[in-house]
Amino acid sequence: MQKLTLKKIARELDVSISTVSKSLKDSPEISEDTKQKIKAFADLYNYRPNTIALSLKNRKTKTLGVIIPEIVHHFFTTVVSGIEKVANEKGYTVIIGLSNESFEKEVTNMEKLANGSIDGFILSVSRETQLKKDYHHLLETIDHGMPVVLFDRTIPEIECDKVVVDDTEGARNAVKKLLDAGCKNIALITTEAHVNVGELRTAGYKDALIESGKGFSEDLILKLKDEFNEEGMEDNLNTIIELFLRNNPQVDGIFAVNEKYALTAMKASRSLGKDIPRDIKVIGFTDGVLSKYATPSLTTVSQHGVQLGEKAAELLIRRLEEDDYEPPYQTVVVETRLIERESTSIT
Amino acid sequence: MQKLTLKKIARELDVSISTVSKSLKDSPEISEDTKQKIKAFADLYNYRPNTIALSLKNRKTKTLGVIIPEIVHHFFTTVVSGIEKVANEKGYTVIIGLSNESFEKEVTNMEKLANGSIDGFILSVSRETQLKKDYHHLLETIDHGMPVVLFDRTIPEIECDKVVVDDTEGARNAVKKLLDAGCKNIALITTEAHVNVGELRTAGYKDALIESGKGFSEDLILKLKDEFNEEGMEDNLNTIIELFLRNNPQVDGIFAVNEKYALTAMKASRSLGKDIPRDIKVIGFTDGVLSKYATPSLTTVSQHGVQLGEKAAELLIRRLEEDDYEPPYQTVVVETRLIERESTSIT
DNA sequence: TTGTATGCGTTATCAC
DNA sequence: GTGATAACGCATACAA
Numbered sequence: 260m261q262k263l264t265l266k267k268i269a270r271e272l273d274v275s276i277s278t279v280s281k282s283l284k285d286s287p288e289i290s291e292d293t294k295q296k297i298k299a300f301a302d303l304y305n306y307r308p309n310t311i312a313l314s315l316k317n318r319k320t321k322t323l324g325v326i327i328p329e330i331v332h333h334f335f336t337t338v339v340s341g342i343e344k345v346a347n348e349k350g351y352t353v354i355i356g357l358s359n360e361s362f363e364k365e366v367t368n369m370e371k372l373a374n375g376s377i378d379g380f381i382l383s384v385s386r387e388t389q390l391k392k393d394y395h396h397l398l399e400t401i402d403h404g405m406p407v408v409l410f411d412r413t414i415p416e417i418e419c420d421k422v423v424v425d426d427t428e429g430a431r432n433a434v435k436k437l438l439d440a441g442c443k444n445i446a447l448i449t450t451e452a453h454v455n456v457g458e459l460r461t462a463g464y465k466d467a468l469i470e471s472g473k474g475f476s477e478d479l480i481l482k483l484k485d486e487f488n489e490e491g492m493e494d495n496l497n498t499i500i501e502l503f504l505r506n507n508p509q510v511d512g513i514f515a516v517n518e519k520y521a522l523t524a525m526k527a528s529r530s531l532g533k534d535i536p537r538d539i540k541v542i543g544f545t546d547g548v549l550s551k552y553a554t555p556s557l558t559t560v561s562q563h564g565v566q567l568g569e570k571a572a573e574l575l576i577r578r579l580e581e582d583d584y585e586p587p588y589q590t591v592v593v594e595t596r597l598i599e600r601e602s603t604s605i606t
Numbered sequence: 607m608q609k610l611t612l613k614k615i616a617r618e619l620d621v622s623i624s625t626v627s628k629s630l631k632d633s634p635e636i637s638e639d640t641k642q643k644i645k646a647f648a649d650l651y652n653y654r655p656n657t658i659a660l661s662l663k664n665r666k667t668k669t670l671g672v673i674i675p676e677i678v679h680h681f682f683t684t685v686v687s688g689i690e691k692v693a694n695e696k697g698y699t700v701i702i703g704l705s706n707e708s709f710e711k712e713v714t715n716m717e718k719l720a721n722g723s724i725d726g727f728i729l730s731v732s733r734e735t736q737l738k739k740d741y742h743h744l745l746e747t748i749d750h751g752m753p754v755v756l757f758d759r760t761i762p763e764i765e766c767d768k769v770v771v772d773d774t775e776g777a778r779n780a781v782k783k784l785l786d787a788g789c790k791n792i793a794l795i796t797t798e799a800h801v802n803v804g805e806l807r808t809a810g811y812k813d814a815l816i817e818s819g820k821g822f823s824e825d826l827i828l829k830l831k832d833e834f835n836e837e838g839m840e841d842n843l844n845t846i847i848e849l850f851l852r853n854n855p856q857v858d859g860i861f862a863v864n865e866k867y868a869l870t871a872m873k874a875s876r877s878l879g880k881d882i883p884r885d886i887k888v889i890g891f892t893d894g895v896l897s898k899y900a901t902p903s904l905t906t907v908s909q910h911g912v913q914l915g916e917k918a919a920e921l922l923i924r925r926l927e928e929d930d931y932e933p934p935y936q937t938v939v940v941e942t943r944l945i946e947r948e949s950t951s952i953t
Numbered sequence: 954t955t956g957t958a959t960g961c962g963t964t965a966t967c968a969c
Numbered sequence: 970g971t972g973a974t975a976a977c978g979c980a981t982a983c984a985a
Contacts, residue, residue: 262721262750264978275956280980290954305746311661311722312978315961320658322701322723330690331683340677343704347711352718355702357690364694371699374609375658375962399652403609522899552869554901611962622972627964637970659962662977722978 263306272300314375322352323575324377326368328360328385328412333518333547334564335383338410341568342381349576351378362387366396378579379406381571384414386485390453406578410571412455413590420578421590422571426456426544429560429595430463431470433514433542436558438471440540440603442512446479448500448520450488460516460544479507483520493523501527511539518545521557525602541602544595555601567593610653619647661722669699670922671724673715675707675732675759680865680894681911682730685757688915689728696923698725709734713743725926726753728918731761733832737800753925757918759802760937767925768937769918773803773891776907776942777810778817780861780889783905785818787887787950789859793826795847795867797835807863807891826854830867840870848874858886865892868904872949888949891942902948914940 265283269276274293282289282297283306300306314320323346327335339355346353354377356368365385372380380400388394389412397417401407410422437445447464450457461480468475481503487496500523504510513528515521521543528539535541535555542558543550550557570591612630616623621640629636629644630653647653661667670693674682686702693700701724703715712732719727727747735741736759744764748754757769784792794811797804808827815822828850834843847870851857860875862868868890875886882888882902889905890897897904917938 265980266978276979277957277981278955281955284980288954293954307717307721308980309662309722309978310718311658311667312961313980314658315656315662315963315977316979316981318961330687331680333678333680336678336683339702340704343677343702352723353702355686355690355700357687370654371657374654375656376699549896549899552896552900612964613962623962624964624973625971628971631964635970640970655964656962659977660964662961662979663963663965665977 262309263301263304264309268297268300268304268306272297319378319579320352320376321350322354322377323572324354324356324369324372324380324382326356326358326365326372326380326382328358328383330355330357334411334545334562337546337562337564338383338568338571341565341570342572343568344565345569345572345576349572351572351576358385358388360386362391362393369396369400373400373403373405379408379575381408381410381568381575383410383412386454389414389455406575408571408575408578410567414455418586418588420574420588422567422574423590423592424456424562424567425592425595426459427463427466429544429562429597430460430514430516431467432463432595432597433544433558433560434464434467435471436597436599436603437512437514437540437542438467438473440512440536440605442540444479444507444509445512445514446481446503446507446510448481448483448503448513448515448524450516451482451484457516464514479510488519496520496523497527500524501530504528504531504533513539513541515541515543518543518547518549518557518559521545521559522549522553525553525555525557536602536604537606542597550598550600553602555604558600558603559598560595561598562595563593609656610648610651611656615644615647615651615653619644666725666926667699667723668697669701669724670919671701671703671716671719671727671729673703673705673712673719673727673729675705675730677702677704681758681892681909684893684909684911685730685915685918688912688917689919690915691912692916692919692923696919698919698923705732705735707733709738709740716743716747720747720750720752726755726922728755728757728915728922730757730759733801736761736802753922755918755922755925757914761802765933765935767921767935769914769921770937770939771803771909771914772939772941773806774810774813776891776909776944777807777861777863778814779810779942779944780891780905780907781811781814782818783944783946783950784859784861784887784889785814785820787859787883787952789887791826791854791856792859792861793828793850793854793857794822795828795830795850795860795862795871797863798829798831804863811861826857835866843867843870844874847871848877851875851878851880860886860888862888862890865890865894865896865904865906868892868906869896869900872900872902872904883949883951884953889944897945897947900949902951905947905950906945907942908945909942910940 265276265279269279282294358365408420413421449461465475513524533539544560546562546564550559612623612626616626629641705712755767760768796808812822860871880886891907893909897906
């Protein structure tokens with residue numbers, strides 16, 4: 260039994276297609292009688308209008324395109340679930356594209372979706388895109404009048420709506436917490452400079468230290484190359500962090516820009532015979548699930564991914580439904596919150 | 607600058623729409639000259655055919671609908687990434703719908719996508735669907751000629767392609783491992799009966815014990831209600847597992863059907879003063895990330911989600927591209943693998 | 954009150 | 970070699 264269409268109903272009931280269409284929309288033009296008959300039939304056979312045809316006709320799809328660098332990643336799934344929630348509430352569908360941190364995949368994915376499949380984008384750029392600084396695909400889609408909302412890993416040069424975490428502020432608070440807990444030599448474990456959020460968090464780290472009057476030392480900042488984020492590099496990551504800590508035995512506090520770095524730092528500290536939190540206190544910037552279950556559990560700067568996703572979807576949908584899609588663009592900042600756990604408790 | 611269409615190109619170059627269409631497909635009907643001119647123009651302005659129009663015309667969308675119960679869940683994201691990989695390779699797009707374990711959301715999501723947006727479904731049913739045993743939405747879509755591939759949480763009564771993990775076998779191996787490691791009283795922590803995979807893993811647990819000649823006791827099987835899977839129920843979960851272990855002090859091995867149960871069991875054991883793995887050895891059925899980072903790290907039955915997703919996508923795409931979409935349906939079983947870590951090491 | 958015609962963007966068939 | 974037309978499924982302005 261194939262899908263029912265207006266045409267088939269019309270043929271079956273021996274009326275015109277427009278009569279069927281109008282009846283199903285309960286148009287006052289049509290007599291109650293015919294409407295009843297048609298509705299009953301449509302109901303019985305469970306008629307549903309074809310979404311694709313509607314999209315073509317209305318020139319809008321009521322679907323949002325979401326492009327993320329990775330899906331096996333707690334933060335991003337968290338954001339997606341926020342997007343999905345708001346989108347569904349407002350009658351939108353969500354299409355997900357993965358860039359897998361590749362510039363090329365990001366571009367092709369966007370191009371594919373941009374050709375009619377979606378009404379607007381929500382995306383977080385891939386690491387490679389940040390590195391190459393090639394944003395033509397973003398500029399072009401915006402130029403074509405398709406709204407784009409960037410989140411988390413955003414790009415200052417691009418004018419569009421954005422939703423970000425208060426990376427700098429969150430990092431500053433984390434470091435302040437370490438200072439308050441009595442740490443004298445706080446190390447930072449971060450990513451290479453081209454990752455936007457890494458930069459911002461680094462700035463927050465420096466800010467807090469400067470404000471405290473101690474200042475910071477580049478020696479205590481460990482910048483890790485992208486390759487350490489890849490699958491199977493765990494041991495190397497561990498080795499390098501351990502070496503860093505061995506060379507800087509004065510370190511008694513660590514702020515890491517993500518969960519993996521934080522946990523690995525805890526592990527490395529332990530293998531150097533340091534107790535956490537007694538000898539070294541640790542805070543990670545993350546929403547991840549590992550933190551809660553770690554031993555000791557890890558104090559984190561929570562990113563509120565769901566909320567971020569919700570905001571992004573709201574922003575995009577508002578753009579789509581505003582009659583005149585025009586700037587000014589806005590940047591919404593989602594606040595972080597320090598979740599204190601065992602790794603910073605005062606002993 | 608709005609999106610380019612055939613019509614606009616035609617108007618611009620003062621030729622007919624069909625000439626443009628044919629030129630861009632490099633039809634031999636058209637003179638080289640015109641083709642060159644048109645192609646150059648299209649290239650310059652980066653023409654891409656509208657996907658929606660193509661879908662309507664071809665009556666296929668080259669899009670797969672994926673419905674999962676949850677996205678903030680490592681196993682499911684893992685499956686999605688496998689699906690996405692294969693789909694992209696074969697030129698398909700992926701739309702993700704979330705049921706959030708709700709029957710109603712599963713139904714509405716499916717209905718929405720089924721009306722032209724996608725060519726076929728890959729899905730894992732929600733917990734509520736399993737509970738209600740109401741499968742009309744699945745039966746109807748299959749009846750409408752739309753292929754469906756079920757994965758992980760499948761339904762025996764439904765005839766369609768399926769991809770499953772060898773739950774029973776995986777569980778059996780895990781329990782065997784515990785037996786081999788010297789455990790005499792192995793407990794099972796599982797879900798309520800209506801969850802399909804929980805049942806299968808329970809069967810494997812019983813099998814292994816029966817095969818070993820020891821048999822099993824219902825007293826050592828802890829069945830946890832769904833509510834313990836919800837957010838914020840961690841403490842209650844911990845309490846109930848701790849109580850269970852306190853009442854069964856002879857337990858020296860635990861097999862848990864998921865990661866959360868396994869980790870909570872480890873935690874509860876510790877608070878009872880039992881050392882892991884010395885006093886109690888633990889294995890969890892999971893692909894999760896927590897296991898590797900837990901202290902002690904958790905031995906797991908790995909589910910190979912990526913592979914499962916790949917298989918599901920391959921199966922679906924084959925169905926879609928086979929000329930005559932006909933049974934027989936197949937069920938692909940993805941093997942599990944025991945990943946041994948500290949929680950079962952012999953002391 | 955009902956039906957006809959048109960268009961959304963594309964391709965395929967057929968006519969010129 | 971090029972163009973007009975119909976069709977995919979739907980909605981709607983306009984006729985009847």
